[in-house]
Amino acid sequence: MRKRMIAGNWKMNKTFSEAVELASGLAKELADGTGDVDVVVAPPAVDLKGVAEVIEQEQAAFALSAQNVYWEESGAYTGETAPNMLEAIGATHCIIGHSERRDYFHETDEEINKKAKALMAHGIVPISCCGESLEIREAGKHVEFVVDQIKKDTEGLEITDPSKYVIAYEPIWAIGTGKTATADDAQEVCGAIRAALVEIFGQEIADGIRVLYGGSAKPDNIAGFLEKEDVDGALVGGASLKADSFADMVRSAMA
Ligand code: PEP
Numbered sequence: 001m002r003k004r005m006i007a008g009n010w011k012m013n014k015t016f017s018e019a020v021e022l023a024s025g026l027a028k029e030l031a032d033g034t035g036d037v038d039v040v041v042a043p044p045a046v047d048l049k050g051v052a053e054v055i056e057q058e059q060a061a062f063a064l065s066a067q068n069v070y071w072e073e074s075g076a077y078t079g080e081t082a083p084n085m086l087e088a089i090g091a092t093h094c095i096i097g098h099s100e101r102r103d104y105f106h107e108t109d110e111e112i113n114k115k116a117k118a119l120m121a122h123g124i125v126p127i128s129c130c131g132e133s134l135e136i137r138e139a140g141k142h143v144e145f146v147v148d149q150i151k152k153d154t155e156g157l158e159i160t161d162p163s164k165y166v167i168a169y170e171p172i173w174a175i176g177t178g179k180t181a182t183a184d185d186a187q188e189v190c191g192a193i194r195a196a197l198v199e200i201f202g203q204e205i206a207d208g209i210r211v212l213y214g215g216s217a218k219p220d221n222i223a224g225f226l227e228k229e230d231v232d233g234a235l236v237g238g239a240s241l242k243a244d245s246f247a248d249m250v251r252s253a254m255a
Contacts, residue, residue, distance in 0.1 A: 002163075002207075002208060002209075002210050002232045003036055003037070003038055003163070003210070003232075004036070004037045004038070004210075004226065004232055004233040004253045005037070005038040005039075005040065005166060005210050005212060005232060005233035006037060006038075006039050006040070006233050006234055006236065006246075006249055006250045006253050007039075007040040007041070007042065007065065007093070007095075007127055007166075007168070007212065007233070007234070007235045007236065007240075008040070008041045008042060008236050008237075008240025008241075008246050009042045009067065009095060009098070009214075009235055009236065009237050009240060010022075010041065010042055010043045010044060010047075010067075010240060010241060011044075011067070011100070011237060012044055013044070013241055014043060014044065014047055014241070015047075016046060016047055016050050017050075019043045019044070019047035019050055019051055020047075020050045020051065020053075020054055022043075022241070022242075022243060023041065023043070023050070023051040023054040023055070023060065024054050024058065025243030025244075026041065026060070026062065026243040026246060026247060027054060027055070027058040027059075027060035027061070027062075028058075028243070029243050029244060029246075029247035030060065030061045030062065030247055030250060031061075033061050034061045034062070034250055034254060035254040036254070037233070037250055037253045037254050038063065038233075039061060039062035039063070039250050040062060040063045040064070040065045040092075040093050040127070041062055041063075041064065041065065041240065042064075042065035042066065042067050042093070042094075042095050042127075043064075043067075044067065045066060045067070045068070045081055048064060048066060048086075048089050048090075048091060049089055051064055052064050052089055052090040052091070055090070056090070063092045063093055064089075064090055064091045064092060064093070065091060065092070065093035065094055065095060065127065066081065066086050066091045066093075066094040066095070067094070067095050067098070068081070068094070068095065068096065068098075068101060068115075069081055069082070069083050069086060069094050069096065069115050069118065069119060069124075070082055070115070070118075071083075071111070071114040071115050071117070071118035072118075073118075082118075083118045083119050083121065083122040083124055084122060086119075086122070086124055087122045087123070087124060091124060092123075092124060092125060093124065093125045093126075093127055093166075094115075094119050094124050094125070094126055094127065095126075095127045095129065095168075095235075096112050096115045096116060096119070096126050096127070096128050096129070097109075097112035097115075097128050097129045097130065097149075097153060098129045098170075099129060099131055099170060099172045099175060100175075103172075109149055109152035109153050110152065112128060112152075112153050113152060113153050113154070113155050113156070113157075116128055116153065116154070116157060116165070117156070117157065120157065120158075120164070120165070123164075125163075125164050125165065125166060126165055126166065127166045127167075127168055127212070127235065128153050128154075128165070128166065128167050128168070129167075129168045129169075129170050129214070129235070130146050130149040130150060130153065130167065130168070130169055130170070130193075131146065131149075131169055131170040131171045131172050131175075131214075131215070132145045132146055132171055132172065132173075133172045133173065134172070134173035137171065137173060142171070142189060143188065143189060143192045146169065146189050146192065146193065147192055147193070147196045150167070150193055150196045150197070150200075151196065151200065154197075154200055154201075159201055159205050159209070161208075162201075162204075162205045162206070162207070162208025162209045163208060163210070165209055166209070166210045166211075166212065167193060167197075167209060167210070167211045167212070168211075168212040168213075168214045168235040169186065169189050169190050169193060169211060169212065169213055169214070170213075170214035170215050170235060171185070171189075171215050173215075174215025174216050175214065175215050175216070175237065176216070176237055176238060177215075177216060178216050179215075179216060180215060180216040180217070180221055181213070181215055182224075183224040183225050183227065183228050183231070184228075186213040186225050186228060186231050187228035187229065187230055187231060190211045190213065190228065190230035190231050191229070191230045193211050193230070194206055194209075194211060194230045197209055210232040210233060211230055211231065211232055212231070212232060212233045212234050212235045213225045213231050213233075213234055213235070214234060214235030214236065214237070216238070217234040217235075217236050217239065217249070218238075218239045218245070218249070219239065219245050219248040219249050219252065222234055222249050222252045222253070223252050223255075226252065226253055233253060234249065234253075236249060
């Protein structure tokens with residue numbers, strides 16, 4: 001049985017003090033626990049330490065994620081962050097391959113694959129994003145495109161504990177646009193991802209890997225996605241920037 005996950009991607013929002021305030025607000029909202037739902041927040045890199053301290057001091061019911069990582073251990077890579085640095089600061093998860101990074105920073109599947117391997121070597125759970133553009137969807141090639149991303153992103157990964165690798169299906173045309181995919185659209189692709197995972201890792205591992213939906217998920221539409229067989233939670237952008245709306249989404253997943 002896969003445990004649901006609700007992950008908040010704060011993107012490039014929140015100064016240090018704002019991030020601490022949001023994390024404290026969320027800790028209070030979720031003070032009664034999150035049942036059998038894993039909750040994760042991904043603040044900007046400079047805010048990670050502040051949010052880690054809130055989690056520790058308030059015994060908060062959520063885990064800490066970075067939004068990006070570099071695959072080398074150390075060295076002359078100005079501006080980058082190594083996996084051991086994330087580990088040292090208390091990050092247990094890291095988003096990789098977000099479409100904004102693929103698009104604006106030209107990240108490739110090969111790089112995303114190296115990032116996953118580097119994170120897993122440090123026991124950090126990758127939340128590996130995939131998803132198609134509107135053009136690809138309109139051409140009817142979305143399933144084929146996403147399955148190809150999955151094959152490249154997981155190439156050579158050794159997964160023994162499937163709870164330690166997470167996929168987020170995020171159709172690019174639905175991110176930050178207010179346009180959501182329907183729950184059936186999400187299931188079509190998440191189901192195809194699961195079938196690809198069976199081919200790659202075998203049934204048992206594939207059955208344990210969580211596949212999240214992301215793209216304008218909000219308190220009023222999340223329940224429909226979660227009803228679908230292969231949708232195990234959500235990666236949330238905009239609606240994760242307010243403690244009450246994000247907590248509402250967590251509560252929907254607990255129901
Ligand atoms: C995201 O960027 O991961 C995302 C899902 O954003 P939004 O919820 O704002 O569409």
